[in-house]
Amino acid sequence: xxxxxxxxxxxxxxxxxxxxxxxxxxxxxxxxxxxxxxxxxxxxxxxxxxxxxxxxxxxxxxxxxxxxxxxxxxxxxxxxxxxxxxxxxxxxxxxxxxxxxxxxxxxxxxxxxxxxxxxxxxxxxxxxxxxxxxxxxxxxxxxxxxxxxxxxxxxxxxxxxxxxxxxxxxxxxxxxxxxxxxxxxxxxxxxxxxxxxxxxxxxxxxxxxxxxxxxxxxxxxxxxxxxxxxxxxxxxxxxxxxxxxxxxxxxxxxxxxxxxxxxxx
Numbered sequence: 001x002x003x004x005x006x007x008x009x010x011x012x013x014x015x016x017x018x019x020x021x022x023x024x025x026x027x028x029x030x031x032x033x034x035x036x037x038x039x040x041x042x043x044x045x046x047x048x049x050x051x052x053x054x055x056x057x058x059x060x061x062x063x064x065x066x067x068x069x070x071x072x073x074x075x076x077x078x079x080x081x082x083x084x085x086x087x088x089x090x091x092x093x094x095x096x097x098x099x100x101x102x103x104x105x106x107x108x109x110x111x112x113x114x115x116x117x118x119x120x121x122x123x124x125x126x127x128x129x130x131x132x133x134x135x136x137x138x139x140x141x142x143x144x145x146x147x148x149x150x151x152x153x154x155x156x157x158x159x160x161x162x163x164x165x166x167x168x169x170x171x172x173x174x175x176x177x178x179x180x181x182x183x184x185x186x187x188x189x190x191x192x193x194x195x196x197x198x199x200x201x202x203x204x205x206x207x208x209x210x211x212x213x214x215x216x217x218x219x220x221x222x223x224x225x226x227x228x229x230x231x232x233x234x235x236x237x238x239x240x241x242x243x244x245x246x247x248x249x250x251x252x253x254x255x256x257x258x259x260x261x262x263x264x265x
Contacts, residue, residue, distance in 0.1 A: 031262020042249025153185030
């Protein structure tokens with residue numbers, strides 16, 4: 001069971017990092033995020049939702065949701081969602097690992113995926129790296145693998161971010177990046193099996209590995225008070241490669257918006 005062995009190894013590394021943490025070095029952020037985005041990638045229907053965002057840091061161990069990590073990271077490094085720990089820190093280079101739960105896809109939640117099978121929840125292991133090209137320009141990349149074999153597959157992502165403005169209580173940045181998936185990932189989220197064509201009303205489609213999307217975005221973060229922080233972000237993404245050719249993708253170009261308010265300590 002190689003996936004289980006990889007999971008246990010990652011958990012052991014994260015636990016060791018936590019054990020070495022200084023008990024006084026404990027910080028957290030807790031708040032809410034309002035989002036507006038497509039119902040599913042490439043959908044021509046949009047949805048507005050409110051979700052909790054949180055993150056905590058204890059020494060070298062970090063736990064967060066996707067929205068919470070950037071709020072915790074204001075004024076310091078930004079890490080991905082889930083539980084993460086550094087493996088290597090050398091001058092401008094940082095390499096680490098993380099574990100996170102992937103919610104998969106409930107196909108009944110979006111009109112574009114009605115009649116298609118759900119994608120099961122899973123545990124993802126992620127290897128990430130970041131390099132500070134300059135003080136305000138940073139490259140990052142990651143490989144994320146479904147460790148339980150639930151159809152999540154492998155995802156590769158890379159991006160470059162540039163800080164345009166920084167004061168003691170605010171920050172404005174822009175970024176751009178792209179992601180790609182292996183055949184398993186692409187078929188789970190953009191494919192249509194022949195046996196599902198009647199229920200979904202879509203033609204059969206079996207994508208291979210390739211690009212998923214490219215994106216560009218901007219975010220503004222501000223400390224409203226010593227412990228209160230807000231962040232507004234906006235971006236545009238476009239499905240590419242095998243994802244763009246999927247019958248699930250009606251509108252490949254889409255915008256997304258979010259605003260968060262949180263308490264940080």
